[in-house]
Amino acid sequence: MKRLFKEDVASFVRELKGSYKVAAPQERDGEYDFDFVEDEDKVVLDYPSTILPIKKFFFPPEEIILEYDLSDKEEIKFKSEPKADEICILGAHPCDINALLRFDMVYLDDKFDPFYKKRREHALIIGVYCNHPSESCFCGSMGTDRVEDGYDLMLIDGGDEYGVEIGSEKGDRIVNSMDIFKDGKDIERPKLEGFIREVETKDLPELMLEKYESDLWNDFGEKCLGCGKCVLVCPTCFCYNVVDDIGLDGKNGERKRIWDGCVLTDFTLVAGGLNFRKDRTSRLKQRILHKFSYFDDKYGVSGCTGCGRCINVCPADIDCTRVINLLRSESK
Ligand code: SF4
Ligand code: SF4
Numbered sequence: 001m002k003r004l005f006k007e008d009v010a011s012f013v014r015e016l017k018g019s020y021k022v023a024a025p026q027e028r029d030g031e032y033d034f035d036f037v038e039d040e041d042k043v044v045l046d047y048p049s050t051i052l053p054i055k056k057f058f059f060p061p062e063e064i065i066l067e068y069d070l071s072d073k074e075e076i077k078f079k080s081e082p083k084a085d086e087i088c089i090l091g092a093h094p095c096d097i098n099a100l101l102r103f104d105m106v107y108l109d110d111k112f113d114p115f116y117k118k119r120r121e122h123a124l125i126i127g128v129y130c131n132h133p134s135e136s137c138f139c140g141s142m143g144t145d146r147v148e149d150g151y152d153l154m155l156i157d158g159g160d161e162y163g164v165e166i167g168s169e170k171g172d173r174i175v176n177s178m179d180i181f182k183d184g185k186d187i188e189r190p191k192l193e194g195f196i197r198e199v200e201t202k203d204l205p206e207l208m209l210e211k212y213e214s215d216l217w218n219d220f221g222e223k224c225l226g227c228g229k230c231v232l233v234c235p236t237c238f239c240y241n242v243v244d245d246i247g248l249d250g251k252n253g254e255r256k257r258i259w260d261g262c263v264l265t266d267f268t269l270v271a272g273g274l275n276f277r278k279d280r281t282s283r284l285k286q287r288i289l290h291k292f293s294y295f296d297d298k299y300g301v302s303g304c305t306g307c308g309r310c311i312n313v314c315p316a317d318i319d320c321t322r323v324i325n326l327l328r329s330e331s332k
């Protein structure tokens with residue numbers, strides 16, 4: 001197994017920056033977030049979780065998907081060109097790489113999205129195994145604390161050094177073209193322990209449907225503020241709204257897509273003013289059922305990776321593991 005000494009990480013990032021825009025976790029006001037690296041010494045690879053997941057690099061919060069110019073009647077101009085920089089995501093945890101694989105199921109395999117595809121094709125993913133789950137993580141229950149696919153290189157913490165697993169030809173080329181990687185002994189993937197939150201996932205999609213009419217939904221729905229923080233931070237939430245921005249003369253304009261989420265009031269507002277999930281209970285139920293039942297029904301895996309971000313940010317203390325555990329205890 002190749003190894004990378006921790007004291008060489010900054011030099012490694014510097015080398016990567018010769019070919020890629022490198023995004024990595026960095027500290028911000030006591031928390032961590034992925035950002036493009038300006039100062040290599042500020043990269044942190046041993047961190048609990050980041051505020052936002054890496055989806056923002058592949059599916060930005062707001063992007064123009066179409067521009068048009070109708071001023072010349074002879075030649076109507078449309079521009080809808082996916083663009084992508086060569087980027088390297090360094091330091092993604094297994095749960096977030098698993099989330100990206102779920103995004104691929106939605107935007108590459110199911111509904112083909114050229115913007116997403118372009119960015120995926122131009123990205124190098126260098127992950128790192130997480131060492132200590134944070135208070136809100138439950139990736140151990142969801143089976144997303146390990147990853148077998150979706151990365152070019154994976155780093156395993158071995159004290160003063162990282163063991164390097166190679167996951168793709170691109171990763172292999174990097175390791176074999178940089179002198180910074182040395183030969184070394186094998187380092188085992190860590191076994192995460194000490195989770196505070198756990199859920200039983202056996203038959204979970206079915207259980208969620210069985211409990212569709214439970215009164216518990218109202219208890220949680222009444223607490224929910226419909227603020228949308230949970231869906232914005234979720235690494236697998238892929239919903240968006242489309243907004244047209246038309247110039248004053250009506251001849252030029254652009255079409256944008258903007259992150260949206262099912263817990264927000266207007267998500268289900270349709271023509272004629274009908275809103276078919278007007279109350280917060282039905283919207284919260286949609287979010288949790290989509291994660292733990294509908295997504296599985298369609299793609300064969302849970303839509304939740306157990307990253308715990310929605311639990312961290314919820315101002316109403318709504319914790320999906322608690323919802324699931326209470327629903328399960330009702331069936332016993
Ligand atoms: S539902 Fe919550 S815990 Fe699950 S992936 Fe989304 S943010 Fe993470
Ligand atoms: S939970 Fe809601 S916002 Fe997130 S992907 Fe599912 S339907 Fe979309």
Ligand code: SF4
Pocket residue numbers: 223224225226227228229230231263284313314315316317318
């Ligand atoms: S973060 Fe909490 S309060 Fe806000 S919409 Fe999500 S569940 Fe409701």
